[in-house]
Amino acid sequence: MKTFPFASLFLLLLSICSSAQSFGHSLLPLFSLDPSYVNVNHGSYGSASKYVQEKLREYQMKAELNPDRWYRIDVQLEMNKLREKLSAYVNCDPDDLVIVDNASAGINSILKSLKFRSNETILYYNVAYGMVKLTLQYVSTEIFTQEQIVQIDLDHQTIQNTELLLKTTQDAISKIANVKLIVFDHISSLPSVRFDVETMIKYFRGKGILTLVDGAHALGGIELDLKKLDPDFYVTNTHKWLYTQRSSCLVYVRKDLQKLIHPIITSFGYLQSFQSEFFWLGTRDYSAYLTISDAIDFRRTIANESEIFAYNHQLAIQTGTLLARLWNSSTLTTDERYISTMNNIELPAFINTTEKMNDLYQKLINEHNIFLPMIEFDKKFYCRISAQIYMELSDYEKVGHIVLNAVSTMKFQRKITNMN
Ligand SMILES: Cc1ncc(COP(=O)(O)O)c(C=O)c1O
Ligand SMILES: *[C@@H]1O[C@H](CO)[C@@H](O)[C@H](O)[C@H]1NC(C)=O
Ligand SMILES: *[C@@H]1O[C@H](CO)[C@@H](O)[C@H](O)[C@H]1NC(C)=O
Ligand SMILES: *[C@@H]1O[C@H](CO)[C@@H](O)[C@H](O)[C@H]1NC(C)=O
Ligand SMILES: *[C@@H]1O[C@H](CO)[C@@H](O)[C@H](O)[C@H]1NC(C)=O
Ligand SMILES: *[C@@H]1O[C@H](CO)[C@@H](O)[C@H](O)[C@H]1NC(C)=O
Numbered sequence: 001m002k003t004f005p006f007a008s009l010f011l012l013l014l015s016i017c018s019s020a021q022s023f024g025h026s027l028l029p030l031f032s033l034d035p036s037y038v039n040v041n042h043g044s045y046g047s048a049s050k051y052v053q054e055k056l057r058e059y060q061m062k063a064e065l066n067p068d069r070w071y072r073i074d075v076q077l078e079m080n081k082l083r084e085k086l087s088a089y090v091n092c093d094p095d096d097l098v099i100v101d102n103a104s105a106g107i108n109s110i111l112k113s114l115k116f117r118s119n120e121t122i123l124y125y126n127v128a129y130g131m132v133k134l135t136l137q138y139v140s141t142e143i144f145t146q147e148q149i150v151q152i153d154l155d156h157q158t159i160q161n162t163e164l165l166l167k168t169t170q171d172a173i174s175k176i177a178n179v180k181l182i183v184f185d186h187i188s189s190l191p192s193v194r195f196d197v198e199t200m201i202k203y204f205r206g207k208g209i210l211t212l213v214d215g216a217h218a219l220g221g222i223e224l225d226l227k228k229l230d231p232d233f234y235v236t237n238t239h240k241w242l243y244t245q246r247s248s249c250l251v252y253v254r255k256d257l258q259k260l261i262h263p264i265i266t267s268f269g270y271l272q273s274f275q276s277e278f279f280w281l282g283t284r285d286y287s288a289y290l291t292i293s294d295a296i297d298f299r300r301t302i303a304n305e306s307e308i309f310a311y312n313h314q315l316a317i318q319t320g321t322l323l324a325r326l327w328n329s330s331t332l333t334t335d336e337r338y339i340s341t342m343n344n345i346e347l348p349a350f351i352n353t354t355e356k357m358n359d360l361y362q363k364l365i366n367e368h369n370i371f372l373p374m375i376e377f378d379k380k381f382y383c384r385i386s387a388q389i390y391m392e393l394s395d396y397e398k399v400g401h402i403v404l405n406a407v408s409t410m411k412f413q414r415k416i417t418n419m420n
Helices: 003-017 025-030 050-065 067-090 103-113 130-144 162-175 197-206 255-260 274-279 287-302 305-326 354-368 393-419
Strands: 097-100 121-125 149-152 179-185 210-214 233-237 249-253 342-346 374-377 380-386
Touching (some): 025 050, 025 287, 050 067, 050 287, 067 097, 097 274, 103 130, 103 210, 103 233, 121 130, 121 162, 162 197, 179 197, 197 210, 249 255, 287 305, 380 393
Parallel strands (some): 121 179, 179 210, 210 233
Antiparallel strands (some): 342 380, 374 380
């Protein structure tokens, strides 16, 4: 057991010394993933690097050496340092961000804090994450006591054309008296599309509508500049694409709105400041939060940020092209600007019902240990792949062939069943 931290430290030092790291399989030893497991779905849960895991254990050990010193002094100083470093990374004032456990906690805190009047409406899109839709439903029925949330449906065209998207949204806005807030993704989950949130935020601000951006997949995946985007509320997980220990999530709130927002748990910081309210929500292990700093360090040993973004973006695009060709199908998004580090590829034509799609999904898990998220969107059936620095195009090609074989055995089995 003892050799593990030294081994990863050695690998890290090695990577710092050799300036230009090459992306792909040579980076796999820096993560704890089973080397025989082909992870085409990094996006769902992320993966902490070994270096980050080692740092996590150091924090936990420090806490055990002297719990009083850790909680009363050290953790507060460490968290302040962390906010400084993270705010430089996302370009915002350190006082405008707080850390919570997960995006669910961030979205819940914001939506449940805003005191909506009975004549105010919240808009959201059909591609919003399930938790977001359900929290909106909760807020609508438990707090408003009447229906005040309106879903806008995007199709394969409006989802990848900001002008059309805004036109569709404007049609809804024009029919509703008083839109207070709109919730939208930076990068949606399923299907996974990157939205032009800069243009969207500007547009909605011009209409006097508050913006809550669900950026769960953004941090570490794409460039994130909060000053430039200037949203009212922005939430992004750190454990998905930044390689921190699960789980933590950055919550940004514009200065003039911070007084309105409270965490879902009330504790000692209540009514002191945005920072204080979110810092202490009862006794907890802060170690995962603190690894955000180490994850940023780790990334610097791999490459600079634009190189990491570019590798994952290009790999997602190339994988889309490769699988669409292999399966004689298509990708949902054709314009690169709407592709992030994930891509949606239409499944082979045989998969034309939800039932068959679910069968394929289960078959891949049960027989091949492959976790490939799938979705029906605008009458087509897609899977979503995640690119990642430890992956290569050949990994996705392998999975592409496994899918083809799985589909052909499904066809065969169906024929046999039909004969019976
Ligand atoms: C778009 C989106 N929003 C929110 C979440 C929820 O994040 P968490 O599980 O950290 O609450 C996810 C998780 O996959 C997501 O994809
Ligand atoms: C998400 O965050 C909330 C609030 O901090 C917490 O209650 C919940 O346990 C977290 N979920 C998980 C799976 O850790
Ligand atoms: C909404 O209701 C408030 C009172 O609760 C009122 O002051 C305001 O004018 C109303 N706005 C609209 C657009 O109806
Ligand atoms: C990142 O590295 C690339 C090439 O290695 C270089 O062209 C680019 O300027 C670097 N970017 C930054 C922000 O350092
Ligand atoms: C590929 O798909 C198109 C329709 O999308 C179909 O017309 C064509 O026959 C298919 N070709 C093969 C080789 O499956
Ligand atoms: C699905 O495809 C099969 C051929 O593989 C075809 O027989 C069937 O009609 C299609 N079903 C739907 C719902 O399109």
